[in-house]
Amino acid sequence: MYKLLIVDDEPLVQVGVKSMINWDKFDIDVIGMASNGEQAIKIIDNSFPDIIITDVKMPIMGE
Numbered sequence: 001m002y003k004l005l006i007v008d009d010e011p012l013v014q015v016g017v018k019s020m021i022n023w024d025k026f027d028i029d030v031i032g033m034a035s036n037g038e039q040a041i042k043i044i045d046n047s048f049p050d051i052i053i054t055d056v057k058m059p060i061m062g063e
Contacts, residue, residue: 002026003047006033007040007054017053037061 006017014033023030031047034040038060043049 002028002050003031004028004051004053005031005040005043005047005049007035007037007052007058008033009035009055009058011035013055 004023006014008014008017014035018030018033028051031049032043034043036059040052040054041061044052
């Protein structure tokens with residue numbers, strides 16, 4: 001199973017990305033969601049996701 005991390009500073013976008021696709025159908029497990037780059041790096045260091053869907057411009061490390 002592939003591991004997916006969703007990174008976006010908008011909670012509605014996070015929930016939308018998570019719910020709009022049946023990830024299990026594609027053998028993908030959503031391992032977490034982060035609202036900034038700092039949180040994302042912590043999750044990446046601990047969980048080693050295979051796929052990251054991210055917003056480019058976010059608070060804390062977005063620029």
